[in-house]
Amino acid sequence: MSNIPENLKYAESHEWVHDEGDGTVTVGISDHAQELLGDLVFVELPETGAQLKAGDESAVVESVKAASDVYSPVDGEVIETNELLADSPEVINEAPYDNWIFKLKLSNPVQLDELLDAAAYASLVKAEED
């Protein structure tokens, strides 16, 4: 069973969201997602300043066997990307919740309430694994 921290919100497409409490959020991919992808070899980051809608393709995580889109969980503007990933994409495999992909300035904060909590995401993952 993969690690699903209680303090985060989740999207059905396997991104995690950390509410920074100041109108911004940090986004990464879940432990379950990194497990499915396998060893990551490349992360294509969004451009800072990009305006994203919930569900937009925002980044690409590429492993030796697949390249998958990362979808923006909420509406917002990209204010920062994790430059560490350019040279060391494998840190996502090592610690998926410490190594975020991008930060967003929320344009529609109520959307956070529509995301899954840890329990709901855990049952989604369980259903996928069964």
Add this chain to the structure above:
Amino acid sequence: MPFIPHTEEELRQMLDVIGVDSIEQLFDEIPAKLRCGELQGLGSGLWEQDITRLMQDKAREDGQPLCFIGAGAYDHHIPAAVWQLASRGEYYTAYTPYQAEASQGTLQLLYEYQSMMTELMDMDVSNASLYDGASALAEAVLMAVRANRKSRSRHILVPASLHPHYRATVRTLVKNQGIELVEIPYDRSTGQTDLQALAQHTGQDLAALVVPQPNFFGVLEDVDVLTEWARANGALSIAVVNPLAMAVLHPPGEWGEQGADICCGDGQPLGAPLSSGGPYFGFLCSKQTLVRQMPGRIIGRTVDLDGKEGFALTLQAREQHIRRSKATSNICTNQGLMVTAATIHMSLMGADGLASTASRCHSNLQLLVEKLTSLGEIEPLFSGPVFHETVLRLPLEPRRVLRTLAAHNILGGYDLAGHYPELGNALLVCATENRNQDDIDKYRLKMEQVLASRRQGACATMAKFDRE
């Protein structure tokens, strides 16, 4: 490659296994109105003896003319060993094999090809080739639009001095993808891309600038200035080059301060015969930073579990068999056999051989221009430096000259009236290393006769000729 026909009985057995009455039935899902039915005008077939005779007669009609036409495809010497080796059974396929890693020999060859191309172009990476030069440019344009994430415009600057067929092909392949091709005129005196016209785009949001070297007129562009201009304006630079010329000119990796971002072109000068227009192959190289946006296959060298060297397809995660509709490109195959020939050709010639061939092409063109301009009525149209091809201004319509020359078994050049009517009586001529002094003297002599017969305009028969 053997053709293995099926017997009627085998066909029947296969149809029975899948539960279908006839082969025709397999096509039922295609609506009748979309099907062309029986092809018209095809005979029932010929005996081998008759078809051999027919083909020999057809080949004879082509003749063996002296070729002074370039315009994108060039008559070079190909060492006999090239096709002797390329047509061996082990290599004789047009495809990167489906069970790729089972064909280590083919993968090693493609790896060697990529290594040679990156060295020739001074670029970081090469793919395993594409279809031809024009479609390689279209892929390069799509690649630039994907890769240049700072640009939102999807505008590509394309010089009018780029091969007209390349421009048409790129337009066809990108026009429905929201990409706008903006034409940059050429300087009427030098034949180079007009830098003042280019300057009007300074500061605009541009995805890429295409830089041909040499351009369609055979003229060498000021590639350093163009590449730097692109960089200063946030556009990627896409080099379109003749690979043979790169043996003597600065390759794209050396253009400007940081080199061109992408380079592509047609590989025909590297071992592919003219062969009535194909097949040839396209090549595509880029900087390392853009490799994930590169279409097509890339072969990597690796080691197996025992530490032994081996070759494998790499960076496949973005190809269509994995990423489906979001793949980098729908290109999944290449001209493998032509690439096999090119790899053998380059390894036989070596860097020195390619450079000496390129130099001989250049000096033969100089000799041709010298001989033709010595006739007095012919002069170079452009002042820019050239490689092995140039535009001459004739005192009469090129099509007339070409018709007469053709009657004397000389293909005298490419008439620019169709694509560049503004240039008047302009003829694009080329001389490769295959044209010797005798060939050039013969061309000069026939040209002299054509010009002389024109000067005798008072002759009654000529007047009749002029009226048509």
